[in-house]
Amino acid sequence: xxxxxxxxxAPAAIGPYSQAIQDGDYIxxxxxxxxxxxxxxxxxxxxxxxxxxxxxxxxxxxxxGG
Numbered sequence: 001x002x003x004x005x006x007x008x009x010a011p012a013a014i015g016p017y018s019q020a021i022q023d024g025d026y027i028x029x030x031x032x033x034x035x036x037x038x039x040x041x042x043x044x045x046x047x048x049x050x051x052x053x054x055x056x057x058x059x060x061x062x063x064x065g066g
Contacts, residue, residue, distance in 0.1 A: 007063035010056040011035040019060045027064045032056040 005020035005027065006013075013019050013030065020029040034049025035042055035056075043052040 005029075005060060005064045007059050009037060009059035009063070011037045011040075020064055022064055027061070027066065029057060029060050029064075032060075 001024075003022040004018045005022055006018060010019055010032065017030055020027055022028075032053045033042070033056075034052035036052060037056070037059075043049045
């Protein structure tokens with residue numbers, strides 16, 4: 001059974017897709033960008049954006065139970 005995963009702790013999906021989909025034991029997480037979901041602003045610099053991407057991925061994984 002498929003389940004849509006969504007959290008306000010990562011940027012909202014823009015377009016006809018979800019932040020993640022769970023299908024059985026598998027979770028498929030969409031690509032992320034370095035936007036802070038609280039402010040809607042892109043993080044400063046490459047290192048800041050990379051850090052934010054991993055925070056966003058962690059938030060989606062956490063929402064999925066990971």
